[in-house]
Amino acid sequence: MSTVETVRFKLVPGTDTSDFEALDRKVENDYMAKRPGFLAREVSRSDDGEYLVIVHWATPEDADATMRGFFAAAETQDFLAAVDKTTVQSGRYARVAH
Structure with a gap:
């Protein structure tokens, strides 16, 4: 069963969103996508500047x-330096088959 x-x-206040989004793509391409079990990754941003990252893995x-x-x-x-650590919230879910 896959994991989400x-x-x-x-x-971090003052971080340019375009610069951060370039760092985000670099993290995905140079780190995440090269890891065993990586399936997919989505990144979204809300109107108030909150990011939501969803990563799909083959296994927990x-x-x-x-x-x-x-x-x-x-x-x-560089990616981590741009993230306000006090705002980080994470979760893990087992994918439900349909």
């Missing part, structure tokens, strides 16, 4: 393995 992770956050173990290395990976540091 969600992360909601805002940016794949998600765990990727996230264990995420905060220390060289490819994620």
Whole structure:
């Protein structure tokens, strides 16, 4: 059964959204998409500047393995520096088959 992770956050005040969205694409292409079990990733932004990231994984173990290395990976540091850590909210869900 596949796993869906969600992360909601805002940016550090003063961060340019265009610059951040370039960093986000880089994180997806250079880090996330290269991890075992990665299936897909979607990023959306609300009118008030909150981002919603949805990541689909083959298994919960794949998600765990990727996230264990995420905060220390060289490819994620600029992305992480732009995220206001006090606003981060995350969740994990088992995909329901239809």
